[in-house]
Each structure stands twice: as C-alpha cells, then as structure tokens.
Amino acid sequence: MEKMKKWIVGLASVLVLSACGSSGDNTVTMYTHNDEEEMQSFASAVEEETGVNIDVLRMSSEEAWSRIDSEYPDVNADMMWGMLHSFALVAEEEDMLEPYESDTWDDVPDEFKDPDGQWYGWSYWFNAVAINEDLLDELGLDRPESWEDLLDPQYEGEIVLPDPGTSGTAFLFVSTLMQEMGEDEAWDYLDELDNNVGQYSQSGSAPAQMTSQGEYAIGITWDQAIFDRMEEGYPIDIMIPEEGVGFDLDVAWIFQDADNQEAAEEVIDFIGTDEGMELAAEYRSMVTKPDVEGTIDFEPNLIDYDAVWAAENRERIMNEWQEKFD
C-alpha cells in the first residue's frame, strides 16, 4: 500500500509538472476551419519563424462561427486563421474584432483586407466538383459539366454534398446559386438536387475524400480539397461547372480582448510576409499577395460573388434550409 501510494504520488507529480511545463508563455490560441494537415504545417512554420506557439482547434466554418457567437464576449481563442469572408463582415459589424495595422500586408491589395485592419484576407478558394471518373465509367454515367447536369436522374444517390448547417463550403455553394439564379430558382434547384444526393457530410472537405475513396462518384466541395487528393494519387478529377463557381476570401483576425494580443499580432504579421504567403500558396489555389503563385494552373470560372450579400442573408437562408432539408 505504501509503495503504491508512492507510485501514484510520483506519477501524479510528473504529470502535473509536465502539464504545466508544456504550455509556454508565448502561446496563441486559435480557431480555424483549415484542414488539420495544412494548419499543422502553418503552425510549425510560425513557431520556427516567430517563436510563437499555436494551440489550434479545428472546426467546420459554421461550427466555428456558432461557437464564437455563443462564447462572445469571452471567446476561448485569441485569433482566427482560416474563416469565411462573410463571417468576418458579421464579426466586424458586431464589434468582435481587434483592429491591428500590420506592415507586412502593405502590398496586398486593399480589396483583400479591412481598411482598419480588423481582418486580413490571405487566400481565396472556390467551389468545385470532385469527380471519380473510374467510378463514372464503371457505373456507365456521363461526366457532368455543369450544375444543371447534376440534376440528371442518372446520378441518383451518387452525389455527396456537405451540409450548409455545418460547412462553409456548402454555404458558399448555396449562396452562389442564390446570387446566380435568384432565390426561388435556387431553392427549386436544391430541391431537385436533393433527389440525387446520397449523403450530406458534415465537413466541406469530406466530399472530396469520399469521392476519392469511391464511396460516391461526385462530390461538391472546394478546390484545394480536390487538388490535395489528386496529389495523393487518388483517381479523381476536378470539374468547374460551366455556370461558374463562387469564391470566398479566406481571412484571419484577432479577437477583442485576446489574452495574448502581441503573439496574435506576430502571427498576423507572419501571414502577410512573403514566406507566409509562399507557404500558404503550397496549400491554396490563390493567395492574396501579388506575385505569389498558388497551386492552380488554369483560369477557374469565378462568378462575381457578393460576400456582403451572403453575410446579410446568411441567417435567413440557413433557417430556410433547415426547414426544408433537415
């Protein structure tokens, strides 16, 4: 018994010591919707360059927003790196953000950042469709070329779409349709598409992965999720629908009353540097710094997406979505 007590006390103290030791002073806490893989690479680059250690929690965009909104004004994170532009606009409106003027962002065009430095757009991404051609052949289906094609009954049960209730990718898709077709037409489209959807996934990247693994032939997702899988050797292809796709600026910001404001500022600075942008460009189709080339080598057919409209109408659209499809 005595021995055992010693063992336990010993173990406990080792654990306590290491628990306290592991979190240094120069740590910034962060929410993100970036995929784990790229975020880990970003985090280690930041640590190497600035000595700032990043503790990150990854969620789907809508989940992250819902969390921020419910925690505000005591948000459990110092900053955000990787979020929808629309949410930055809402957050700015609700006075959640801490302005910071970062010098490294000087040569980034004004359209990609807030004039007061409340948020910074570091890259942009767009909707795209992942297609498993092997599977299409096997099932004897035609390759779709447009959003309209996806309504063809031949694809019944073969499409995977993220749930706009959790995924920013899906919200971009839905609000793109609304802006292009008009709301009523867009709802009709979604209604019809619902017949062909085999599954609604929680995360916006999941459809690319599921299409890659051959679970579904067609996945509505975003560009980089597809490029990553293609690079890993999965038998999929990217399809940009003829009607065009919506794109969204991916932003970073600092929350008001962040515990470690200084470290968060260092991270914002880092993102704006050439190194930061070049690193981001390894994972994203397009970054916002002129002259830094992203991963894309063709001209995607982007529509003139209105993020302000999306921010203003998001709640209403989401509620209607839930009533119709949940």
Added chain:
Amino acid sequence: MSELTEQTSVPIKKKAKVEKGFLAATWGIAALLFAFILAPVLAVFVQSFGIGNGGFTFEYYARFFSNPSYFQALFNSVAAGTVSTLIILMIAIPFALYVTRSNTYLSKTYRGIGLLPLVAPPFIFSLALIILFGRRGVVSQWIADFTGIEISIYGFWGVVIAQILGYFPIAYMMIESSMRNMNPSLEHASQDLGAGQGRTIRKVTLPLAGTAILKAGLIVFVMALADFSNPLIIGGGENFLASDAFLLVTGQQNLEMAAVLGVFLVLPSFLVFLFQTYILKDHEVATTTGGANNPLHPKVKAAMFGVSTVMALFIVVMFVMVVMSAFVQIIGINNELTLDHFSDTSGWGFLWNSVIVSFFAALLAAGLGILQGYMTARKNVPMKKLTEFTALFGLAIPGTVMGIGYVLIFNGAPFFLTGTIFLLVMNMAFRKIGVGLEAGISKMQQLDVSLEEASSDLGSGPYHTFRRVVAPLLTPAFMAGFVYTFMTSMVSVSSVIFLISPGTNLAAPYILNLADQAAVGRASAMSFILIVIVLACMGLLKLIERRSGTSV
C-alpha cells in the same frame, strides 16, 4: 455472514455522531455531485422550456412533435438501441457460456478479444466498417461482383452494426462474471435429475444469470440510445437523437432545441436507472463459487463456439482494418506501406492531454467514490441516499446531455470554465464516480466491522483507523474504479467534445474530427496510438499492482 454484519453494525448505528472530518467530506462531495452532475442535467431540463432565453414556453416541445425529423431521430435512436441490444445479448450469452465453460488457450484468447473494443474509441468500428462495407468497400465489391447486389453500410444498419461491436464488451463482461460465479452444483443437480444440457441451460443457467442479463441489456440499451459518434460517421445523414443534439448546438447554436432532444435522451436513461437501482437490486441471486464451472456437452459447445468464433473474428478483423489503414497510403486504393499518417504533430499533443486529463479524472473519481462508499456503508452521514443516487445516476446520463449541461452552466460568467483542463477532468470524473462508489460499498460490505472496531479499541482515532485500516483494504476497489475511469475517459467523446478548446483538445474528439474530414488513414493512425497507449497504461497499472502486492 450477513447476520453477523447486521449484529455488529448496530452499535455503530447507535453511535449516530459522525466525526467532523467525515461530515465535512460528505458535504463537500454532495456539493460537487450537485455542481457537476445534477445541476447540468437540471440546466438542460430548464433550457428545454426556454427558461433563460426569455420565459417559459412549450414551443420547443411543440416543434419536436411537429417536425418529422426530430421524431425520426427519436425513433431511429430507440430502434437502433433496441436492435443492437437484442443482438448483443444473443451473442454475449453463448460467448460467455463458451468462455466460462471451457478452459483452453483459445477460450482465454476469446475472453481477451471480447473485451478489446473497450480500449478503442467507440466510433472506430464505423471507420473500419466503411473500409470493408462502404459503397465501394473491399467486401462490398466482392458481393457486388458475385451477386450484383450493391450494398451500402451508411444509415441505420451501419449504426446498428457499429453499436454491436462497440457495446458488446459491456454486456459480455457482466454476463460472464455472473456465469463465472455461478454455483456449478445447481447445474450438476439438474443434470443428475435427468435434464439434458440444453434444458439445463434454459431452465437453470439462464435464469440464474437472468438478473445479470437483464442488467446488461438495459445498460447496453441506454448506451446505444446515447450513441453519438457512430451516427455521425456512418449514419449517412439519418437523424439520431444524440448526434442531432450535437449538431443543433455546434452548427446552429440552438441550445433550446438541443435541450429538448437531451430531455428525450435522459428520460429513458433515467427510467432504466430507477428500474435497475430500485427494482432489480433486490433480485440479485446469491452466488457462490464452488469449484470449476460445468463443462459443456460437445454439441452445445460446438454451437456456442461457433457464435463466439464469428464474433471474435469480426472484432479482430475490425482492429486489423484499423491497423492496416494506419500503415498504408490509402487502404484499398494504394496499399503501399507508409508511416506518413503518424507524422501528426498536434495529434501527439492531444494524446498527451488525454492521458493527463484521464489520469486525474480517474484519481478523483476513484478517490472520492471510495471515500463516499466508505461513508455510505459505515457512517451515519446525512443525505446518504441522495448522494448515492446522484453518483450512480451520473453513470446513466448520456454524455451529450452532460456536455450540453456543462456548456449551459460553465460557459461564460460567472465561471468561465469551458475550455479548461479542470472542467474536462471534473466532467470525466463525475460521470464515472459511481463506479468507485459501488466498488467501495460492495468492498465495505464484504469487510467485517470487527477490524475497524479492533483498531479503535486499540486506541486509534476514526481518521487513523480510516487511513491505516480501511484505506489499505479498499485499495482493490480503488484500483477497479481508477482503471475503469481511466480507460473510458481516454476514449470518450460525447461529452468533452463540447468542452475542448485550443490547447485543451483531446485525442478522441480529434480522431472524430479527422474521421469527419474523411481522413481515414490519419484517423486510424491516431486510433492505433490511442489503443496502444491505453493498453500500455493498463499494463503499467498491472505492474504497479504486482509490485505493491495489491490486486484488482
């Protein structure tokens, strides 16, 4: 024995005065039980009526009944729980019969395999099932090639199968221990009187194990009902109560509606809990160990062996799938060996967090549970029934409900506790404190009061007696509570997923997040490490236990 305890416990009862220290401990534990078990559940209940968000209303209940998808969630959860439970029992009974009634190397191996799912996060079976039976899974392809039938594991039946694999060990453990402790002379008597083996099993063995089987069934049902992660991964968008409640909170921040779903999750658990604690308790069949269990008739044995083998193989295949997909590029598509999935820097940090949180939760749950058990069994402390009830009820509350309750109470002013390691520890500890308590009470009932009396006659004060006499004797109960809490905390997700934050993320929710991004290889790699760590920790505990000469 029971008469003896009865007699000797009388003087203690007369001595109604309880030492100040134990009284303080009682109030302390009661306050903690209230804060970390009762209050969160009450908060969910209150929230479901919209109180706290502008007055009392039945609106959310009305919405629950008017919206078919919520009702569908209730139906799916109950139906999946019922089907899983029945199938688990149909497998667990022969499995336990086989394992307890044969003494070969194989049966011992089966015993271990039967418990294996306990050390894995409950949703990894969903992942493995998708690899095998997904729309283009390995097995699905064969089936499609040979029969032309396309199968899809997504949806209701996928959830059921994942639940069967995940919750099997719980039922199996309970049924096995009851069959192991059964007096074999009863079966002998039956057979000596001319009943065949089948008849003996039906008329003697199963009725004797009846309470254990019923209990196991109820517990598995409650767990399956509260299952949150399998519907998320393999449910294919079908509605289930716990996962819908989770999505309502995280995706839509609709705490009121989530609370209503929570109430429908808690109610069945609560009823089962009441039934089990107050009705089944008195029907416990006295069992004694009297030599080895009765061996089985070859024909019966073959049948039992067959069922057990299928189940054991199924479990092993699932684990093999997880290990394989952890070590190859993309299982089924590019089977090249790789260690890429293990180069996950943040994952290792989260594993470490999990170990720390689970360790302290286990320490707290076992320590407080045992102390409370001792006081419940021996001291005339106030609120005995209430505190015991609360601690045990903590075991039955669905994790999702606890999580939502914690968010409601501890998020923001005045506590600001969400996202802290402290709250994670408290959550895990108080969900499991009932195990330590039960172990403590049952151990105290086995111990004769005379030991403590002797100590006090020899001049020891009550605290000294507790420290030097009772505490050492309770060590095995402590270890049991500790091991169980540690193991379950390492792999639990449903509650802590609401409470993690940057810097306090844990391994199991992280793996769920990976699975949610459909990153099967990395999710498998992390699961693999998690399983190895849990097994290693158990090994370490066994070692400590052997070194210090105590037994679990």
